[in-house]
Amino acid sequence: MVLNMGSIIPDGAYIEQVWKAVHFYEKQIGRSNIIIAGDFNSNSIWDRSHRIGNHSDLVNKLSCNGIQSSYHNFNIARQGEELEKTLYMYRHENKGYHIDYCFMSSDLTSRLESVRVGAYDDWIKLSDHVPLIVDISI
Numbered sequence: 001m002v003l004n005m006g007s008i009i010p011d012g013a014y015i016e017q018v019w020k021a022v023h024f025y026e027k028q029i030g031r032s033n034i035i036i037a038g039d040f041n042s043n044s045i046w047d048r049s050h051r052i053g054n055h056s057d058l059v060n061k062l063s064c065n066g067i068q069s070s071y072h073n074f075n076i077a078r079q080g081e082e083l084e085k086t087l088y089m090y091r092h093e094n095k096g097y098h099i100d101y102c103f104m105s106s107d108l109t110s111r112l113e114s115v116r117v118g119a120y121d122d123w124i125k126l127s128d129h130v131p132l133i134v135d136i137s138i
Contacts, residue, residue: 013041014041014042015040015054018036018058019057019061022061026065033107034067034108035102035105035108036067036102036103037101037102038101039087039100039129040055040100040101042054043080043097044059044080045080045097055079056079066105067103067104068103068106068109069101069103070102070103070109070112070132070134071084071101071102071117073109073115074112075115084098084117085097085120085130086099087099087100087128088120088124088130089128090128091124093120093124096120102115104134111136112135113137114135115133115135116133117130117131118132
């Protein structure tokens with residue numbers, strides 16, 4: 001199932017939009033074969049405790065629906081402690097953050113074969129982001 005995030009009311013930061021979309025599509029999200037992927041422009045390192053719908057709130061909400069980050073699941077990594085970066089602000093290698101995600105339902109995470117992050121040197125001429133590459137068995 002592909003969720004159309006474009007139909008959500010367009011106000012708030014990126015992560016707030018994803019938070020709204022998860023609530024809007026809550027009935028569909030409880031099903032199997034769910035992938036929610038893209039540039040979330042967010043990481044738990046930027047959470048503000050008083051804000052509802054921050055990155056950690058989203059991760060917890062998805063987890064309650066059996067949906068996990070493929071990167072974190074495969075690499076047994078904690079949110080905010082990612083070793084690999086997916087964005088390099090102003091294309092500077094020393095200003096890297098992990099803000100791109102591929103969340104998927106447990107029926108898909110159980111079939112993960114690999115999760116890789118593209119190399120800075122291979123991609124930086126094309127974008128300030130590097131790809132998050134997720135392989136699952138069919």
